[in-house]
Amino acid sequence: MKKTTLSQVFFALLKRDLLLAFRHRAELFNPLLFFVLVVTLFPLGTGADTKLLQTMAPGIIWVAALLAAMLSLDTIFRSDFEDGSLELLLLNAHPTSILVLAKVLAHWLITGVPLMIIAPLLALFLGLDQDLIGLLVLTLLLGTPVLSLIGAVAIALTVGLKRGGILLSLLVLPFYVPVLIFATNAIEMAMSGLPVTAQLWILSSFLLLAITLTPWPTAAALKLSLS
Amino acid sequence: MMKFIHKTASPPYFYHLSGLWIPWLGMITLLLLMAGLYGGLIYAPTDYQQGESYRIIYIHVPAAWMSLFIYIAMAGAGAIGLIWRIKLAETVAVCSAPIGAGFTLLALVTGSLWGKPMWGAWWVWDARLTAELLLLFLYLGVMSLYVAIPDKRVASRAVALLALVGVVNIPIIHYSVEWWNTLHQGPTVTKFDKPSIDLRMLVPLLIMAVAFKVYYVWSLFLRVRVELLERERNSQWVKELLKQNKESQA
């Protein structure tokens, strides 16, 4: 009997989750649609003053992305919890934290990447300067994985509960604040022509911290939720 | 050493010990509070810039200190509970949350009361107030998580985990908010950072800080005792305690 290596397990799980998402591709668009809807509401609510929208654009896009990411969190572990395959994942000779990382990566590829692709369009809606669109996508690239990683801890804590919805937002939103601050701040600074390397480095360090630190509490929380 | 810890941390022993301490802690809290309030509200001189309104710091500042202190204490107790699986530590973590949330709310309310004469508005997005508001959300998250999970043993471990994740994040959140604040508003009026503060102002502040700390221990003990009784209601020592109580009443 052969023994499977850790990287094989990682990619097998990643592949399985992507395949499952592909078979449910209609659901993939829901967070994306939500993202677009929220951004569309803002000009309707505040008036279509180009100047105002332009200054608010980074904040609007990022808050909407954050809410969309939060809404999609439930899909990371919910179905695995309900059909029992989560138990089998934990009862495994491989470290749970690595498996968690594979699942979060799959989740980010499914929900975070589409946000990055659609964001330039929304930036045009809001009249954001075209030179800044690259930066916006870059902040999303660095920031949205952090949202998924932190969200995984919260969803792991609440996956066993019947109604975890509001509780989930209470648990994650305070932790999302730093990402929101530095991401929007980077774009705002760039608008006034200031350098933004500091913000980008800080966002990168958030990402590294989240990759290294969150899988453990997520794994521990999953064990708690199953017991 | 571990044996000693486990003995002290065993629920019946703690219940007995805390019962002896509680009256004393209550008295000390009361005395310190009276001394601190007298010192702060009457004895301390009027501030030459802010007049009498500055006196709210005798509540606001110690409350803000406590809000952070209790979160750290909660995370510490939670870590001990998770690692060594000591029930008492788990209970301490759980029972700290409402007290900490109370102090956070107090700091927010007094901060906004102070803001009116200072800034002319009940609420400004000042860095410290904003950070305090986020801290309140963190506390509320901990408390609602505990309520939401039916099995209390599992719930307290979940709470400990969340508190640990939170305590790592608090400095990050704090500095992010400060960064955000300085860039958006420019430096706000700093409240209390004169390099040398009048000793007559400082001493009452420190007394209040100690008073709040003792109050924390006092109310923590009261809460932990109730929580222990409820959780261990099926165990031998609680049953014996109830029997003794009935006998002494009869």
Next chain:
Amino acid sequence: MVSLEVRDLGCIRDDRILFSKVNIDLYPGQLLLVEGDNGSGKTSLLRILCGIRLPEHGHVIWQRTNNDKKTAVSVHGQESYAGDMAFLGHLDGNKLDLTVTENLEFSCSLALGNSSTIKEVLERVGLSYFDDLQVSNLSAGQRRRLALARLLLSGARLWILDEPFTALDKKGIAMVEREINAQLDQGGLVIMTSHHSVSFDSDKVTKLSLSQ
């Protein structure tokens, strides 16, 4: 040589003592039948034994390597145990949107398991004609069979089965009994709960009653 030792195990759920002072010695080739009324803690015991749930007190020791009491490691937090043990719970653990074969292939890449034997195992559980059907099209009994296929595929020495006969027809029950017997004959160990009366050689079976 004892394979699985359980010492002074206790479990509390929702402030209620489900059981305490459970002691088990299980030898190779033996089956442990856990009995008890509904709510007596059978499932909780199995979940503790497989390592999902932490016990209130006590130890579970798998294949103790030395006789020193103090250094014996409990299975909780011991990763090599997971490779020797296979668990079948109330939930089947199948992904509904994957086909039968895809489900098993994933299990193989996850655990110790050989994907070349998938066909053979499917034949043993009677699913060979359904191998490229999505699980959502299978009946409850067939899904249970798929879960059993996963168990067989794992090649684990210790099986922990929580109500394995649920949803199975007569043929299915006979099949499971046959597989359990084969597992015992190979020197494997089985721990299970069941509402059905089971027919195994009495010298292989140990019973543990949880009702007090």
